[in-house]
Amino acid sequence: MDHDDHTSVITGDRTRRRRAVRVGTAVAVVLALAVGGAYAAGLGPFERDTGPDPAAERQARAFLADWAAGRLPSAADRTTSPDTARRVLDSFTSGLDISGPKLTAETAAEAEDGTVIVPFTARMPVEGLGTWTYESKLPLREQGDGRWKVDWTLSLVHPRLSGTDKFRLEREETKPPEVRDRAGKTLSGDRYPSLGPVMAQLGGGGEGTGPRGAIHLVDRATGEVERTEARFGARTVRDRGPVRTTLDAGWQSAAEQALTAHAGGRNAALVALRIDDGEILAVANSPSSGFNRALSGTYAPGSTWKIVTSSALLLKDAVAPDDVVDCPKYLTVGKRFQNVELSEHPGATFRKDFTESCNTAFISLRDRLGDRELADVARKYFGVGQEWHVGAPSYDGSVPAPRDETEKAASMIGQGRVQANPLIMASVTATAVSGTFHQPSLTEGNDDRTSTTPLPRGVVTQLREMLRATVTGGTARGLSGLPGEIGAKTGTAEVSDDQDNNGWLVAHRGNVAVACIVEEGVTGGGSAGPIIHSLLSAAPGDSE
Known part of the structure; x- marks a missing residue:
């Protein structure tokens, strides 16, 4: 076209x-x-x-x-x-x-x-x-x-777009592979529509069998291709038969139903994965066609990132859960930062700051971390920013070193140039509560080039306790009525002056970690909360 x-x-x-x-x-x-x-x-x-x-x-x-x-x-x-x-x-x-x-x-x-x-x-x-x-x-x-x-x-619009040159998209039609779940059950696009963006990108044994295409720069008058600007998909394809995935039909169905019932027509995405090995149980996108937000989205993770920030602080004994870290309404670091709904908690402990998601308290602790320390912890312990091979195209996160104090303050609360998606934040949650990073996987036999260090057991214990307290008495209390010892963290991420905030929620129960984002959902508890609640209510089990 x-x-x-x-x-x-x-x-x-x-x-x-x-x-x-x-x-x-x-x-x-x-x-x-x-x-x-x-x-x-x-x-x-x-x-x-x-x-x-x-x-x-x-x-x-x-x-x-x-x-x-x-x-x-x-x-x-x-x-x-x-x-x-x-x-x-x-x-x-x-x-x-x-x-x-x-x-x-x-x-x-x-x-x-x-x-x-x-x-x-x-x-x-x-x-x-x-x-x-x-x-x-x-x-x-x-x-x-x-x-x-x-x-x-x-x-x-593009430096090469001109009165003489334009772009043309060419697609090469390919037959999508047959996709099966971990038990061998066929996963059809009709029954699991939000898998559409995922199934189109899956390949057998690492060879791309999904759609292929290219964007060409062409002469407006002759249509002659002058150069190829971008190419997508594998150039050669080998038919390896059905693609066996790590997905679980029961979890996938629950994820589909949760998004359908509670996304409210907004763009949303969800990932559920096993904590002990990183195998992905469900990937859901709303809308159910087009961009694979769950694996390839690039979002500010907002306050869900405080899991990583807390890890960095706890690793160096820069703060303890019972330390008093005041939570005022505002804090100015080059610009004014504030808490959601202008909340404040005078004399709060760090545990309270975490469970109530206090931005100003976390920002006040920025001087206790070096400029590159948050990025180093994210990479070393959580694998964020390393190259992941999950079995389908994915965005693996970015945590650049801050360029000034304002950006450092923003990065403490998952804003600035920190970028993630539901895949990354589900993995972050799994790592935090187990202590060990496992490269997420959607298919078997993926190349794993990651190298991480386990979190100390004491840090894991503190993180689990704070995540649990967020459910029993904090911003994720909407999950408190569900069975099981659930831990969670909400997040609200600003987008622009012209758009409502994105809503986030991450949670874990048993051997499963989940993460959900709702674009322009305003708050995590209010938008992503009902989706995760529905998922955990309908899930067939905790994949022990």
Whole structure:
């Protein structure tokens, strides 16, 4: 399929130079759109007095947010050529079967002519194939009325998009493999619809048998391929017969029903896996076609990440569960951070901070960890950021070292540039309560290149106790009526000023760990909580 081949003609006078030139380097501003999260836990971006005009940066972020969320008329209105922008953005995303793009803004810079340039990374999920990643730049100019607008040009959509070149998506049709669960039962897309994105990506014995395709740059006039921008799927396929998975038909059915009943039409995803070996029992996505959010999503994990932060603090005896760590409503670290619903718990213990998910308390402990320590703990003990081979394409997490104190504060509560998905957070939960990381697996015989260190038994005991207390008297008390000794952690992850927060919940019972995200679910307990409750109520057993 081809995207629209309109070009834009920018008319009008050159925008005037800025009246006042700000000096200094702008702190990088990270966007996480559609399947990600902004690092704010406060009331909005922290405005600085140096660098490019903050109004220009806000306009760039708003444009990217609208584009990622599919609000194309709104995105186009933020440009100097709305009609053309709307046509091109629509044809680019629909023509290339792109859904749920994630657009991440980087450091803004001011050019000599007063233009503000905002580079960004585009991660474009191509339906049923994979993610196309590239980098581009947004130019912004101040208009005569003092407002900033994106200076429209085709190349901002992609650097190689032009009046002479466009992109074309080509798919190679392949027969999906027959998929069976751990007991040999056939898993059909009709009976288990949310497995659709997973089954399309499965391969037998590591050889891809799912869909294949490519995005080509072609000459607009002749259609001749000039270069291949992205290629998806294996080039050669060997028929190895039915694909035997680690999935459990009973758990998968319970997961499907839970999402259908409680996702409320919102984008959501869920993973359940065995704690003792990492074998995946259920993978569910809502909607049931398109992007595999459960394994390949890139989201800020929000307060569920406090499991890792707590581990880092407990490992070095930087805090103990009974230590008093005050929980005020607000804490300013370059910007103002706050707790959900402006809650506060004066004189709270660290255990209370965990069970009530106090952002400000965790942020106040940031100086007790080195700048790279959280990332090192995530990688060394939890395998996050290492290369995973689960039997299907997956995103394996990212925990970059913070670039400043504000970002370090955000990373303590699972925001900033920390990225995960339900697969990662189910694995994190399993590791926390067992002490040992097991590379998750969806098929047998996967290559395992990970290398981790077991958590000390004392740390595991403390984590299990705090997770249990979160259910018996904390933010996950909605699970307290279920049988079994359940431990859990809720999470609320901010996305952008224009979107509601994502809701998270992770839990464990018996030999199973689960993780669920609901996009724009507002709170974890309110949105993901009913889904996990339904799953654990209907699950056939705890896979001992």
